[in-house]
Amino acid sequence: MQMNESSTSRLYDLWAKIYDGSFGRLVYKHKRRAIEQLQLQAGQRVLDLGVGTGMILAHYPAEVTAVGMDLSAGMLAKAVEKIRRLQLDHCHLVQADAMQPPFAAGSFDHVLISHTISVVSDPARLVQWASRLVKPNGRIVVLNHFLSSNPILAWWERIMNPIFIKIGWRSDLSLDECLGDVDLRIQDRFRLSALDFWQIVVLIPGKRPDTQTPPATELPRGQLAIEG
Numbered sequence: 001m002q003m004n005e006s007s008t009s010r011l012y013d014l015w016a017k018i019y020d021g022s023f024g025r026l027v028y029k030h031k032r033r034a035i036e037q038l039q040l041q042a043g044q045r046v047l048d049l050g051v052g053t054g055m056i057l058a059h060y061p062a063e064v065t066a067v068g069m070d071l072s073a074g075m076l077a078k079a080v081e082k083i084r085r086l087q088l089d090h091c092h093l094v095q096a097d098a099m100q101p102p103f104a105a106g107s108f109d110h111v112l113i114s115h116t117i118s119v120v121s122d123p124a125r126l127v128q129w130a131s132r133l134v135k136p137n138g139r140i141v142v143l144n145h146f147l148s149s150n151p152i153l154a155w156w157e158r159i160m161n162p163i164f165i166k167i168g169w170r171s172d173l174s175l176d177e178c179l180g181d182v183d184l185r186i187q188d189r190f191r192l193s194a195l196d197f198w199q200i201v202v203l204i205p206g207k208r209p210d211t212q213t214p215p216a217t218e219l220p221r222g223q224l225a226i227e228g
Contacts, residue, residue: 005071005097008119011168013074016053020078024055027143030198031056031114034143037188037202040064044109047133049098049126050116054079057091067108069094069101098126105132114143117178118170124180131182131205140184140203147174175201183207 015023035056038046042063051057051068052075060066068091070076076095083091096102098120111130117123130140148154161172175189188202 005099005121008168009071009073012052012072012119015168016072016074016078019053019075020055024053027115027198028055030143030192030200032059033192034112034114034141034200035059037141037200038110038112038139040110045107047101047103047108047111047130049101049111049113049130050119051075051079051093052115054082054091054093056114057082057088058086060088060091062090064090066091067094068092069096069098071095071097098129101129101133103133106135108133108138109135110138111140112143113140115169117142117144118173119168123173123178124182127178127180127184127203128182131184131203134205136205138205139187142178142201142203143198144173144201145169145171145198146178147172175199179203 012019040046040061042061045065045067046060048057048060048066048068051070052072054068054076057066057068057079066088068076068079070079070093073095076093079093082088083093094102098116099122111134113126113130117126120126127140127142134140147157157171161170164171183205184203185206186201187204189199191199
């Protein structure tokens, strides 16, 4: 069962009205930690692919250029309000389909994909696009839920998937399915706690080893996943 961009966009127009106080509140600290993994430096450009209501735009350093892209007009309207209220002159917004991003190859130093990969019709294509948009030494940081490696939990996630799709996202998506045959390797993959529903995955250019994708580890409190 696949997602559909047009229907999903309309659904998130509705979600926009309550997003920050509901799902957004649950994932706020995850989004902040995901930004940390980008290791942004002054003068760099970052694409926030699926910026939603822009609830973390204020956490992008003023020394970088942050471009937030989303298909939902309702979500972007909330992001516009935040940019104006907080005077985030270094942040810019674009309404576009993640399956057809309006940017040239190598346009960004880094790409953040936060809770977007499971709401598009072709997750592997989305990652492929991201790999083209990022510069050769850039990072792609993905924050999302992925299918559990536990057989019982994975069975439950597959059974419940039709219900989750109706409210806006897939629950049966595996990281291997997202990566496809793109030339990206996993530099780090972790959860904020052992019972965390979401994972942060740091991808960098390079061939992946011919082994199964490693499971997510728990990140000790206060420790960064990447040093230096």
